[in-house]
Each structure stands twice: as structure tokens, then as C-alpha cells.
Amino acid sequence: MFSKILWTWVILIAFAFGAQAQNTIHPTSSEYEYPTDPKVVEKLEHWRDQKFGILIHWGIYAVPGIVESWSIVNEDWINRRDTTQSYEDYKKWYWGLSEKFNPQGFDPTQWADAAAKAGMKYVVFTTKHHDGFNMFDTQFTDYKISNGPFKNNPKADVAKYVFDAFRDKNMMIGAYYSKPDWHSQYFWWDYRATPDRNVNYDIRKHPWRWNQFVKFTHNQLNEITSNYGAIDILWLDGGWVRPLETVNEEVLSWGAPIPEFSQEIDMPKVAEMVRENQEGILIVDRTVHGPFENYRTPEQGIPAEMSPDPWESCITLGGAWGYVPNDKFKPSRKVIHLLIEIVAKGGNLLLGVGPTADGLFLPEQVSRLEEIGAWLDVNGEGIYNTRAIETFKDGKLYFTKGKANELFAILPLEEGEQLESSISFEVNDPKKGSKITVLGESQSLKWKSENGKTVVSIPKNLQKKLSGGAAIVLKYEGN
Known part of the structure; x- marks a missing residue:
């Protein structure tokens, strides 16, 4: 039984991690590469018109109300106050939350209604976060929402119902997918310790194992882009999984260890596959600058200057990405001011809102979104379909x-x-x-x-x- 003291401590990690990222916009000298595929260009410019979207983090971490995934990482910035429990026992407890995740109140229509009333025009939903728990009915692992206590619910294939609900509101559909998978034996192999966020074995010495992980990743991305209707955005997180030659000052500034080898999942092949499945789909390989980062995604802050390149600030409504008890939500006025500044500087705002373990937005979240929408109902002409100017x-x-x-x-x-x-x-x-x-x-x-x-x-x-x-x-x- 995980103690309430430790629950509280890991909740604090969520806010500490948010504070660590807040207003930290890493400069980069890498030039943005505008896409050349006309279908991608068309969708990108349509996305730039939308200006305001919702990012929904939802997974097993909602059960105790703790930071998503990160508490199972063995890095110096992670602190767990209960020193009587071993790291291995903690990971077993965390992954075992899948047996308690039974969101009988799951109501994606409530989410989509609230987002539409807020004036949001697109959604990005976490099909899988770094912990490897899948919120879609993948056939390549049993570690999924449709294999636990929720499996007999008619909405057990959660991602399908989320995407359908937001499509009914005529929104663009984005699938968040974590490139790292800490539950997979092909990424964190039990034969080795898990010292940090990276793959925990030397890929050069175990190429077969890494190739199995690449195959697993491609299979899952093929599922997401084949079985769930029209997908407009593939939003890939976990930027430390990347070719070694792309590691730059921005990556080094994160303070995470950098292996001496590439953690390469063959993005050219991924792009070819998903665009065969979804013509013109936007690919957002976060922080890996180049042809597969169709727009950039500064987190928990706003760049100092205007940029003519496509970008999106992802910022939380509260202090955490997912649900945590007693979270403090930003006033609607604050979010409106963030949206104004971001749009004037050429970006979109992707606002993070986390549902409860039962699958609902809190009344406080809904009311904030309605207040934002009331302002946009009157003033949206100055936000939607606009572009930035140098004298912004x-x-x-x-x-x-x-x-x-x-x-x-x-x-x-x-x-x-x-x-x-x-x-x-x-x-x-x-x-x-x-x-x-x-x-x-x-x-x-x-x-x-x-x-x-x-x-x-x-x-x-x-x-x-x-x-x-x-x-x-x-x-x-x-x-």
C-alpha cells in the first residue's frame, strides 16, 4: 500500500517539474525547415489559423493524482520522501496502477463540449506517455486501458471515443505519442538497472533489442494513423530519443545524461508510413529540429520575440499537466493574456487540461474554459486566422x-x-x-x-x- 505521505510528495514533484520548465524557452540557432509537400503545407497553414487548442494528459497517473510518468525516473531532480520503499518497489507500484484505473465516468463529450465553448479549435490527446501505458487498443502490448478493469466498458478503446467526440466539434485531431517507453522490455530492459530516462542498455551491443523497439514503435504509430479515423497531427514527445548528431545546446541545457550512441527510431520511415496512412499529416518531432518538426513547441513559457515560423506554446491551465488534487488553476484573464501575446508573436496556444481518474473535467476547469470562450466569442476576429507582424x-x-x-x-x-x-x-x-x-x-x-x-x-x-x-x-x- 503506497503511503499518503508519498502520494503527497510525488504530487509536489508535479509542481516542481512545472516550475522548472516555466518560462524556460531554450534558444536555438537551428533554422526551421518549412515543409515542401503541398498537402503538409496546406494543413500547416490551416493549423496556424486555429490559434487555440487543448492538450489532454490522461493515464494511470490520474489515479493517485501525481505527475505523469516522471516519478519512475531515477534522476537527481526526482525526490521521493518515503525512503523505506525501494526504487524497484516504487516502479512496481506505479505500473500496478493499471489495475486500479477504471474511469466509469469517462465522458469525452464533456471534454469536447468544454473545449468548444472555450473557443478551442484542435485537440492533442495522449495515446501513450513515457510510462508506456496505452490509452488506445494497441495489439502490440497488453499494457493498455482496454486490458484492465475498464476492458468491458463500451468505451474501452479510449482514444477512439476522444477523437470522435472532438471531430463532432469540427476540431483538428492530434495524437500525442511518447517515443520512449519505460514499460517496454525493449527500452528499459529488466536485465539492467534504469539509471535515467534513456534506453538502459548500449544499443551498439544489443542491436537486436533496439531493432525490436523500433519495430514496436512503428507498429503502434501505424495503428494510430490507420485505425482511428482522420488524424491531423502526430505530436511526438520524448526528445531525448533522437539521432546523436542532432544533440545540441538546447538538449544539453535539459541537464539529462546523453548516451554515446543514437536512440534512432528511423523518422524518415515513420514519416513515409504515417503520410501513406494520413495524407498531409503534420509531424511534430519535438525539439529535433529538421524536416520532421513541422512546428516548434516551447513548453510552459513564451519566446521573447516574434517568429514568422510556425510554433505553439504548450502551457498548463493549472500547475500540472495531468490531474492532481487541489491544483490551482490560472484565472481566465491570465490565459486570455497568454493567448494574446502568443498569437501576436506568431504562435498558437495549446492549453493543458487534465481529467480526473474518473474521466471528467472538474467544474473549476470547465468554468475557466467557458470564461475564455465568452471573451473569444466577441473578440476572436482579432485572434483566429491572423498572422504576426514585425511591429507586434x-x-x-x-x-x-x-x-x-x-x-x-x-x-x-x-x-x-x-x-x-x-x-x-x-x-x-x-x-x-x-x-x-x-x-x-x-x-x-x-x-x-x-x-x-x-x-x-x-x-x-x-x-x-x-x-x-x-x-x-x-x-x-x-x-
Whole structure:
């Protein structure tokens, strides 16, 4: 029986890991490689229009409410307070959670409804995290949701029902898949100790075993992209599984050990296979810069500058990716401000929301998502289908550009902040005679050019009406 003290301690690991990653955006000198396949280009540009998605981490780690997978790694930053339990016993306990994972309340329609009300346009769902527990009905291992106490439930093939629910909301579908698999004997071999996150044997000495792992990985990716309807995004996590020659300063900055050999799963073959199954599918081989990283994915933070290349910040709604008890969720105003900054800098926001062990979003999560959606219902024109411009910011104002050359000036407002009688900016001038409006309001605003600035007057009725909101958006035609 795993003690409550240890449960609490591992919960703390979740927040520590989140804090470790928060606002840490690793610089890289590697140039982005824009895809050449026209079908991939078409889907990529469509994805760039969507701006806002949901990332759902759900697995056996939801049962005790602890950090996903990482507590079974034997690295210095992982601490387990209960020193009476051996590392091997802990791993057995963790993997044994599969026998307790029986989410009778599993309701993907609730998830999809909440995401749609939030204004989200795509989903990325964890088909398998690093711990190797599969949330789809794979035929290549028994370690899966459809083989435990949930196996007789009509929705036992969880990924199918998640993807179907989000397709019903006309969302793009993304499959998260972990390249490392710590449960597989072809990755963490019981014959050896498991000193860190990497494969625990020398691939050069045991090529057969690694080839079996590569075959297993390809078989599972073939299943995901063959058996689950239209998949738009293959989101590959576990960037330490990569060719040795691609290890760069960014990878070294993680502080994880680097083996002296490649952990190569033959990405060219993976790409060929999944694109035969799903024409134009986006591949996101996270942090492995090159032809199989169709967009980049900074985690728990926002880059300092605008980038014209496709990218997406993945940021949690609370303090953890998955469900943990008593998590503290960001106010909707904070998420809206993150979304504004990310979009103005050229990115998308992928917001992490973790369901409970019973398979439901908490009321607090749902209410936050509804509040975000209420703002986007009025102001989404300044977010969706826009692109970034070099002069993306002036003071507190962020700017985006629509496809018909319209410009949007977005002013975030803090809690209790009052709108002033005017808004001024020195960049992105309106065209002479341009009409300036506030999204959601019909009246035209008076404006003038003065000493190199555009000064927009805000009448008292709008100052009073809009001061309580998270942000206001001005729309106008630019020069």
C-alpha cells in the first residue's frame, strides 16, 4: 500500500517539474525547415489559423493524482520522501496502477463540449506517455486501458471515443505519442538497472533489442494513423530519443545524461508510413529540429520575440499537466493574456487540461474554459486566422493582422483596471480615413494622428462598459 505521505510528495514533484520548465524557452540557432509537400503545407497553414487548442494528459497517473510518468525516473531532480520503499518497489507500484484505473465516468463529450465553448479549435490527446501505458487498443502490448478493469466498458478503446467526440466539434485531431517507453522490455530492459530516462542498455551491443523497439514503435504509430479515423497531427514527445548528431545546446541545457550512441527510431520511415496512412499529416518531432518538426513547441513559457515560423506554446491551465488534487488553476484573464501575446508573436496556444481518474473535467476547469470562450466569442476576429507582424507590440498594445489587410490592436486589461479616455500607439498607423471600431461594438471611434502617434478616443460609455473585461480589441485598416 503506497503511503499518503508519498502520494503527497510525488504530487509536489508535479509542481516542481512545472516550475522548472516555466518560462524556460531554450534558444536555438537551428533554422526551421518549412515543409515542401503541398498537402503538409496546406494543413500547416490551416493549423496556424486555429490559434487555440487543448492538450489532454490522461493515464494511470490520474489515479493517485501525481505527475505523469516522471516519478519512475531515477534522476537527481526526482525526490521521493518515503525512503523505506525501494526504487524497484516504487516502479512496481506505479505500473500496478493499471489495475486500479477504471474511469466509469469517462465522458469525452464533456471534454469536447468544454473545449468548444472555450473557443478551442484542435485537440492533442495522449495515446501513450513515457510510462508506456496505452490509452488506445494497441495489439502490440497488453499494457493498455482496454486490458484492465475498464476492458468491458463500451468505451474501452479510449482514444477512439476522444477523437470522435472532438471531430463532432469540427476540431483538428492530434495524437500525442511518447517515443520512449519505460514499460517496454525493449527500452528499459529488466536485465539492467534504469539509471535515467534513456534506453538502459548500449544499443551498439544489443542491436537486436533496439531493432525490436523500433519495430514496436512503428507498429503502434501505424495503428494510430490507420485505425482511428482522420488524424491531423502526430505530436511526438520524448526528445531525448533522437539521432546523436542532432544533440545540441538546447538538449544539453535539459541537464539529462546523453548516451554515446543514437536512440534512432528511423523518422524518415515513420514519416513515409504515417503520410501513406494520413495524407498531409503534420509531424511534430519535438525539439529535433529538421524536416520532421513541422512546428516548434516551447513548453510552459513564451519566446521573447516574434517568429514568422510556425510554433505553439504548450502551457498548463493549472500547475500540472495531468490531474492532481487541489491544483490551482490560472484565472481566465491570465490565459486570455497568454493567448494574446502568443498569437501576436506568431504562435498558437495549446492549453493543458487534465481529467480526473474518473474521466471528467472538474467544474473549476470547465468554468475557466467557458470564461475564455465568452471573451473569444466577441473578440476572436482579432485572434483566429491572423498572422504576426514585425511591429507586434507598442507599450501594452499587441497587434495582429488579418488576411484582408485589416489590423487589430489588442489591449490587455488587469483586474480592476479602468479604460482611459484614449489609446495611443506609434506603430501600425491606420490608413487615412480608416474606420476604427471596438470588436463587439458598432460605433466608430474618433481618432487622429498627433506627433507621430495615433490617438484613439474612447467615449465614456465604452470606458464604463469595457473596463471589467480581460482585453479590448480595436479593428481598423492599416496603411
